[in-house]
Amino acid sequence: xxxxxxxxxxxxLSEEAFLTINCTYTATGYPSLFWYVQYPGEGLxxxxxxxxxxxxxxxxxxxxxxxxxxxxxxxxxGSVQVSDSAVYFCALSVNNxxxxxxxxxxxxxxxxx
Amino acid sequence: xxxxxQTPKFQVLKTGQSMTLQCAQDMNHEYxxxxxxxxxxxxxxxxxxxxAGITDQGEVPNGYNVSRSTTEDFPLRLLSAxxxxxxxxxxxxxxxxxxxxxxxxxxxxxxx
Numbered sequence: 182x183x184x185x186x187x188x189x190x191x192x193x194l195s196e197e198a199f200l201t202i203n204c205t206y207t208a209t210g211y212p213s214l215f216w217y218v219q220y221p222g223e224g225l226x227x228x229x230x231x232x233x234x235x236x237x238x239x240x241x242x243x244x245x246x247x248x249x250x251x252x253x254x255x256x257x258x259g260s261v262q263v264s265d266s267a268v269y270f271c272a273l274s275v276n277n278x279x280x281x282x283x284x285x286x287x288x289x290x291x292x293x294x
Numbered sequence: 295x296x297x298x299x300q301t302p303k304f305q306v307l308k309t310g311q312s313m314t315l316q317c318a319q320d321m322n323h324e325y326x327x328x329x330x331x332x333x334x335x336x337x338x339x340x341x342x343x344x345x346a347g348i349t350d351q352g353e354v355p356n357g358y359n360v361s362r363s364t365t366e367d368f369p370l371r372l373l374s375a376x377x378x379x380x381x382x383x384x385x386x387x388x389x390x391x392x393x394x395x396x397x398x399x400x401x402x403x404x405x406x
Contacts, residue, residue, distance in 0.1 A: 189334070217397075224298070224384055224397035225337075270336060281327070281352070282386075282395060284336035 183208045187271045187285035194261055194292050202256040202288045204245075204271035212273040214238075214247050214254040215282070219268040228256075228269070261292045296320055300385050300398035307375040307405045315370040315401050317385030323396070325388045326368040330354065330381040331400075337384060343368055375405045 187204040194200060206212065213232045217225040229238030234249035243258045254271060271285040301316045319326065327342035339352030343362040357379060359371040368387075372379060382402050388395040 185336070222399075224399045225386075225395075226397070227394045230394070281339060281342065282337075284329075284338075286334050286336045 183212070183273060183275065183283045185271050185273055185283055185285035187269075187288055189286070190268075190289040192288060192290050194290070196263055196292055196294050197260045198292075200256070200258040200261045200265075200290065202269055202271075202290070204254045204256065204285060206252050206254065206271075206273050208252075208273055208275060210275035212275050214245070215272045215274070216243070216245055216254070216256050217270040217272060217284075219270065219287075221267070225270065261290070263292045263294055266290055266292045298385055298387055298396050298398035300383075300401050302401060303399065304402050305404070307372075307403065309376060309405060311375050312371070312373050313375065315372075315383055315385075315403070317368045317370065317398060318366050319368075319385075319387040319396070320366065321387060321389075321396065322365060323387035323389045324365070325390060326362065327352070327386050327395075328358070328360065328368070328370045329384045329386065330379075331384060332381050340370065340383075372403075375403075377405045379403065380405045 185206045215230045216228040218228045219225045229240040231238040231247035237246045245256045268287045268289045270287045272282045298319045328340040329337040331337050338354050341360040343349045385398040386395040
């Protein structure tokens with residue numbers, strides 16, 4: 182079956198540090214890949230997505246590139262802010278399965294001033 | 295446009311009690327789903343629906359029932375609550391072929 186593995190947290194960084202959260206996947210079909218973010222006390226929001234190999238998704242300074250050869254979709258940001266403190270979820274969906282999402286376990290990011 | 299709404303926000307149940315978690319969306323999305331979120335396990339799919347009158351099981355359906363009588367509403371029923379159902383529950387909706395799922399704010403359920 183489909184699965185997503187992402188690095189365990191928490192990840193604690195100082196403001197303006199570089200962020201990488203690793204994500205790898207296995208899928209039976211050709212998946213679309215997503216990063217969702219969950220701020221404290223809220224539901225999940227789509228952060229970025231990529232639908233085919235070598236696509237780069239980007240939003241709010243975050244980026245992730247769909248790497249089919251390494252089955253990875255690592256999240257990066259050059260300079261994190263305190264307001265980026267949240268839980269980040271990597272996820273995939275396969276079109277022939279109604280676009281149901283399969284999630285990784287989530288990575289909590291804490292950014293200190 | 296409220297998006298996806300969920301009620302209640304918090305709930306405490308005793309083992310064996312029943313309750314219904316409500317979910318509604320006003321975006322006319324065909325697809326809706328329920329997830330539970332447990333520490334370190336991400337979100338796991340409980341049940342989903344591809345349209346009014348059509349539901350199917352996800353990864354962890356045991357102990358939960360759903361129905362979809364209208365496009366807008368997708369309630370989740372716990373018939374006999376168990377401590378293992380202590381979790382945060384999220385409802386989501388989306389439209390095919392759009393990939394993005396829209397999530398509600400969640401219901402935090404504790405079963406004692």
